[in-house]
Amino acid sequence: MRADWDSYFMQIATVVASRATCDRKHVGALLVRDRIILSTGYNGSIRGMPHCDDVGHVLEDGHCVATIHAEANAILQAARNGVRIEGADIYTSASPCWPCFKLIANAGIKRIVYGEFYRDDRIFDVARRLGIELVDLSSRKPAIAPVPEKQTA
Numbered sequence: 001m002r003a004d005w006d007s008y009f010m011q012i013a014t015v016v017a018s019r020a021t022c023d024r025k026h027v028g029a030l031l032v033r034d035r036i037i038l039s040t041g042y043n044g045s046i047r048g049m050p051h052c053d054d055v056g057h058v059l060e061d062g063h064c065v066a067t068i069h070a071e072a073n074a075i076l077q078a079a080r081n082g083v084r085i086e087g088a089d090i091y092t093s094a095s096p097c098w099p100c101f102k103l104i105a106n107a108g109i110k111r112i113v114y115g116e117f118y119r120d121d122r123i124f125d126v127a128r129r130l131g132i133e134l135v136d137l138s139s140r141k142p143a144i145a146p147v148p149e150k151q152t153a
Contacts, residue, residue: 005035009091010115010137016040017093021051022067025118029070029092031078031085031109038083041073071100075107085109094118095136105130113137 003011009032016028021044031038044067045051052058058066068076071092078085086108090096095114096104101123104112112127113135127134 006091006113006135006137007140009037009089010093010113012037012040013091013093014115016042017070018042019044020070021045021053022057022064023053024057024064025094027070027092027094027118029074029090031074031083031088031090033085033088038085038088039074039078039081041070041075041077043067043070044073069097069100071096072103075103089113095120095134096123098122101126105132111135 009030013028013030016030017026018028020026020028020042025043028040028042030040046066046068049066052064052066057064071090074090075085088109089111090104090109091113093115095116095118096112097118098120101112101120105126109132111133112123114137116138117136124134126132
């Protein structure tokens, strides 16, 4: 049995999260259109700046503000490479915070698939009003099944 597309892309987002450089929360995101990965991002420091894991965190209201979130980094990476993301889906290992949700909405992303809820329920009402689909995969079991062995005659 093969993994369904949402599970497949969420598994990739989880691997992308392993690159995160802020140990307070590892998040990965990828932008996908027509089942093709357009861009990836993970939470980490500003390009060229030291990582939180190495020099410590800058905390405001209990959150590290030295990092750029995974969703924003995926959008920025697409922009750096001239990749159009309007109408794409975003897969993120945690639901977007309010600032990232606003970036996602204004970028024209129409579907947000997330692996766990993260702190900001304002996204639900606004997504509904904007026609952005939210898909919560937190209750799904991992969809990786062993590949059947080839039968020999």
